[in-house]
Amino acid sequence: MSRRPLQFDRPLVSVDLAIFTLVxxxxxxxxxxxxxxxxxxxxxxxxLPGGFIDTARDASLEACARRKLLExxxxxxxxxxxxxxxxxxxxDPRGWSVTHLYIALVAxxxxxxxxxxxxxxxxRLAPVEGLGVKPRLAFDHARLLEAALKRLRAKVEYTSLPAxxxxxxxxxxxxxxxxxxxxxxxxxxxAFRTRVLSAELVEPIGAQQPGRSRPAELYRLxxxxxxxxFPRPLAG
Amino acid sequence: MSRRPLQFDRPLVSVDLAIFTLVxxxxxxxxxxxxxxxxxxxxxxxxLPGGFIDTARDASLEACARRKLLExxxxxxxxxxxxxxxxxxxxDPRGWSVTHLYIALVAxxxxxxxxxxxxxxxxRLAPVEGLGVKPRLAFDHARLLEAALKRLRAKVEYTSLPAxxxxxxxxxxxxxxxxxxxxxxxxxxxAFRTRVLSAELVEPIGAQQPGRSRPAELYRLxxxxxxxxFPRPLAG
DNA sequence: CCAATAGTGTCTGTTAGACAATATACA
DNA sequence: TGTATATTGTCTAACAGACACTATTGG
Numbered sequence: 450m451s452r453r454p455l456q457f458d459r460p461l462v463s464v465d466l467a468i469f470t471l472v473x474x475x476x477x478x479x480x481x482x483x484x485x486x487x488x489x490x491x492x493x494x495x496x497l498p499g500g501f502i503d504t505a506r507d508a509s510l511e512a513c514a515r516r517k518l519l520e521x522x523x524x525x526x527x528x529x530x531x532x533x534x535x536x537x538x539x540x541d542p543r544g545w546s547v548t549h550l551y552i553a554l555v556a557x558x559x560x561x562x563x564x565x566x567x568x569x570x571x572x573r574l575a576p577v578e579g580l581g582v583k584p585r586l587a588f589d590h591a592r593l594l595e596a597a598l599k600r601l602r603a604k605v606e607y608t609s610l611p612a613x614x615x616x617x618x619x620x621x622x623x624x625x626x627x628x629x630x631x632x633x634x635x636x637x638x639x640a641f642r643t644r645v646l647s648a649e650l651v652e653p654i655g656a657q658q659p660g661r662s663r664p665a666e667l668y669r670l671x672x673x674x675x676x677x678x679f680p681r682p683l684a685g
Numbered sequence: 686m687s688r689r690p691l692q693f694d695r696p697l698v699s700v701d702l703a704i705f706t707l708v709x710x711x712x713x714x715x716x717x718x719x720x721x722x723x724x725x726x727x728x729x730x731x732x733l734p735g736g737f738i739d740t741a742r743d744a745s746l747e748a749c750a751r752r753k754l755l756e757x758x759x760x761x762x763x764x765x766x767x768x769x770x771x772x773x774x775x776x777d778p779r780g781w782s783v784t785h786l787y788i789a790l791v792a793x794x795x796x797x798x799x800x801x802x803x804x805x806x807x808x809r810l811a812p813v814e815g816l817g818v819k820p821r822l823a824f825d826h827a828r829l830l831e832a833a834l835k836r837l838r839a840k841v842e843y844t845s846l847p848a849x850x851x852x853x854x855x856x857x858x859x860x861x862x863x864x865x866x867x868x869x870x871x872x873x874x875x876a877f878r879t880r881v882l883s884a885e886l887v888e889p890i891g892a893q894q895p896g897r898s899r900p901a902e903l904y905r906l907x908x909x910x911x912x913x914x915f916p917r918p919l920a921g
Numbered sequence: 922c923c924a925a926t927a928g929t930g931t932c933t934g935t936t937a938g939a940c941a942a943t944a945t946a947c948a
Numbered sequence: 949t950g951t952a953t954a955t956t957g958t959c960t961a962a963c964a965g966a967c968a969c970t971a972t973t974g975g
Contacts, residue, residue, distance in 0.1 A: 458740040459695035462772070462783055502772070504694040504781040509773035534770035534785045536698070536738070537745035545740040547698055547783065549770045607918075622954070639956075640937050647936090662953035663945040681917055681936065681963095682843075858927070875929075876964050883963090898926040899972040917963065 460536060461546035464513045465499030465590065467532075467597035468522060468553045470560055470574070471614040476630050477574040478582050478594065479521065479560075490542050491587035495573070497594065499548065514551040521572065528554040528613040528676065532593075532600050540589045550593045552601060554613035605631045606684075609650050609677040612670055620658050620665035621645065636683070650677045696772060697782035700749045701735030701826065703768075703833035704758060704789045706796055706810070707850040712866050713810040714818055714830065715757065715796075726778050727823035731811070733830065735784065750787040757808065764790040764849040764912065768829075768836050776825045786829045788837060790849035841867045842920075845886050845913040848906055856894050856901035857881065872919070886913045 468479035480495040498521045507513035511531070519525055529551055536547030575582040580595045604610050611627035612619075625641045645651060651668035658665050704715035716731040734757045743749035747767070755761055765787055772783030811818040816831045840846050847863035848855075861877045881887060887904035894901050 457737045460698045460738055460740060462696045462698060501693045502696055502781070502783075504696060504774065507774075510770060510783065512773075531769050533767050534746060534783075536785070537748075538740065545738070547738075547746065547770075547785075549772070549783075620954085637938050637940085638954090639940085642955075644937075657946095659946075660953075661947060662951075663947090663955080665954055684937075856927085873965050873967085874927085875967085878928075880964080895973080896926075897974060898924075899928080899974095901927055920964075 458545065461541060461544060462502045463499055463546065463548045464502065464510060464517060464551065465497040465548050465593060466514060466518055466521070466551050466553055467497060467594055468518065468555060469577075469601070469614065470555050470557045471627055471630060472557050472574060473576075474626070474630065476577040476614075478577055480573050480575050480582070480584065480586075481521065482571040482573075483587055494587040495575070495584040496587035497550075497590045510549050511551075514549075514553075518551075518553050522553075522555060522560055524553075524555050524559045526674070527556070527559070528552075528610065530600075532597055535589065535593060548593070550597060552597050554610060556614065556616045558616050602632060604676075606682040607679050609645075609648070609670075609679075612650070613676075617673075618654055618656075618667045618669050620667055621651075622665055624651070624668070632683075644679060648677050648679055694781065697777060697780060698738045699735055699782065699784045700738065700746060700753060700787065701733040701784050701829060702750060702754055702757070702787050702789055703733060703830055704754065704791060705813075705837070705850065706791050706793045707863055707866060708793050708810060709812075710862070710866065711812040712850075713812055716809050716811050716818070716820065716822075717757065718807040718809075719823055730823040731809070731820040732823035733786075733826045746785050747787075750785075750789075754787075754789050758789075758791060758796055760789075760791050760795045762910070763792070763795070764788075764846065766836075768833055771825065771829060784829070786833060788833050790846060792850065792852045794852050838868060840912075842918040843915050845881075845884070845906075845915075848886070849912075853909075854890055854892075854903045854905050856903055857887075858901055860887070860904070868919075880915060884913050884915055 470477050470479070479498060481498045483489060483491050483494050483496050485493045498517060500517060502510070502513050507516060511529070514529060515525070518529065532550040532552055534547055534549045536545070538545045540546055575584060577598065580598050581591055582594065586594065601610065605628060611631050612624060614627050615623060621642055624645065625636060625638065628641070629636055649671060652671050654667050654669050656667045658667055706713050706715070715734060717734045719725060719727050719730050719732050721729045734753060736753060738746070738749050743752060747765070750765060751761070754765070768786040768788055770783055770785045772781070774781045776782055811820060813834065816834050817827055818830065822830065837846065841864060847867050848860060850863050851859060857878055860881065861872060861874065864877070865872055885907060888907050890903050890905050892903045894903055
């Protein structure tokens with residue numbers, strides 16, 4: 450009955466990241482290739498970036514997530530949110546394990562780290578299709594990704610999250626497109642603009658983006674570090 | 686660089702529960718007293734019920750939460766939701782630890798286990814006041830409770846969660862009262878009824894609850910095991 | 922009848938959605 | 949001028965909130 454806590458077997462503890470960005474009019478997920486060493490689980494398979502907590506280096510779960518994000522992308526302060534913890538006896542062949550899933554939203558122009566860095570060869574972007582990606586993922590990462598996408602899509606209905614997928618300055622049509630890509634459905638132009646502008650989510654920077662037609666006003670987020678919650682969700 | 690994962694120090698892993706119910710027109714939180722053994726951290730202090738994962742007995746984090754819920758309350762299938770994971774080097778004096786916080790909503794008439802059971806002396810209900818409770822809580826449980834309350838109050842704006850704080854059959858005024866208690870503010874009678882009835886959240890059981898005035902219709906939840914999401918939140 | 926609470930009806934304000942109309946660039 | 953896209957305006961529907969009104973019990 451009164452086994453002492455410290456005598457319990459300790460599970461493995463890790464952090465995994467679902468890092469999203471927007472490239473080529475599609476939502477993209479950053480994947481890393483697992484080492485090909487056959488002694489490792491899922492050798493050579495694609496997986497969410499992540500890894501075990503290093504109790505000597507990581508002050509907290511979130512610090513661990515930020516460290517891994519920086520290692521993989523070179524990005525230090527994008528949108529980062531914990532989705533939750535998943536733990537059971539079977540998800541890692543090495544034993545009872547718990548992982549903590551974080552969503553990170555980064556601008557495509559900030560992703561230089563993953564393409565230029567030394568680990569570039571072991572990294573790729575995969576377009577999101579439905580509730581997953583094409584390549585089969587290691588461990589239970591397909592399940593984690595599904596949870597991340599559900600959380601992301603749910604919050605897009607009533608927050609400004611897709612703004613974090615864009616560069617620092619952007620046009621309202623670009624912002625609308627980012628919402629539409631995440632949601633997977635078209636939005637009404639007029640309603641979208643009213644919603645965004647009346648929420649005071651953005652402010653004009655006084656410049657325009659030229660194109661092959663009428664140029665669009667450029668805006669930036671008023672508060673780069675806090676998501677905006679809209680008074681009403683988008684639709685039923 | 687290539688330390689093998691299994692060589693990392695493993696954090697302690699636990700589950701904690703914020704078990705809420707409704708007694709005396711107030712939202713109540715179930716607390717347990719920590720053992721008085723001075724070798725234990727926070728001896729004799731009040732804390733959220735919970736404890737370490739038992740990798741031999743618990744198939745998963747949620748199974749662990751359900752087991753602890755059953756042990757403390759005798760309730761087996763109420764509303765249970767994970768809020769998230771908290772882990773850092775300092776939150777437990779015994780070392781780097783991660784806990785996983787679950788919210789449980791139970792009906793007051795189902796809480797026989799905690800008052801009659803053998804562990805009754807080490808258990809109490811404390812009314813929620815603001816974002817916490819009166820007694821000082823052990824560990825970082827005040828912070829966890831605050832997160833649980835924020836999550837609960839946020840979801841009450843657009844879901845049917847407070848219905849799980851009531852017995853199986855209830856009147857609409859009782860349901861409205863449960864929403865008001867969780868939210869901490871009054872709601873309009875007419876708007877509330879329209880909202881609940883048009884969401885097809887409840888169905889009449891064909892009986893009435895007599896009182897000292899006009900009797901109220903009794904209802905029950907249509908789906909006891911799935912929360913309803915309303916098309917719009919309550920207010921800005 | 923009166924008190925108390927349950928339940929309904931009416932009106933207003935807000936905002937999303939549909940869609941038409943106008944504005945401004947470049948070729 | 950023509951085409952493409954940005955931006956604005958008008959109308960409607962849905963629903964929350966305020967609040968007045970009616971209904972039904974017990975005393």
